[in-house]
Amino acid sequence: MGLTRAPAAYLGDAVYVELPPLHAEVASGEPVGLVESASAVCEVVAPVSGVVVEINPAVEGSPEAITADPFGQGWLLVLRPADPAELDSLLGAEEYDRLAEEE
Numbered sequence: 001m002g003l004t005r006a007p008a009a010y011l012g013d014a015v016y017v018e019l020p021p022l023h024a025e026v027a028s029g030e031p032v033g034l035v036e037s038a039s040a041v042c043e044v045v046a047p048v049s050g051v052v053v054e055i056n057p058a059v060e061g062s063p064e065a066i067t068a069d070p071f072g073q074g075w076l077l078v079l080r081p082a083d084p085a086e087l088d089s090l091l092g093a094e095e096y097d098r099l100a101e102e103e
Contacts, residue, residue, distance in 0.1 A: 028049045031043040
């Protein structure tokens with residue numbers, strides 16, 4: 001889980017990240033962290049309910065990777081979904097970016 005290109009471009013260079021603790025239970029649609037840049041703060045919202053099973057320690061020391069490489073080194077965390085069927089309702093990154101461009 002991480003940012004898509006649209007929020008990464010909006011934020012610019014990230015300077016701070018706050019992530020949930022490992023094994024935290026999260027609810028779909030609820031904030032699970034935040035990413036801050038010089039110009040804005042963006043809440044990270046859980047796309048599905050589940051448990052945090054992995055956190056990217058690299059972004060805490062180098063938050064700029066979150067917006068510079070959101071699909072590579074800038075990933076944030078891994079969720080184990082409580083209900084895998086919830087994944088079927090999610091947009092792919094490209095679909096989300098297209099939708100964001102239309103707004």
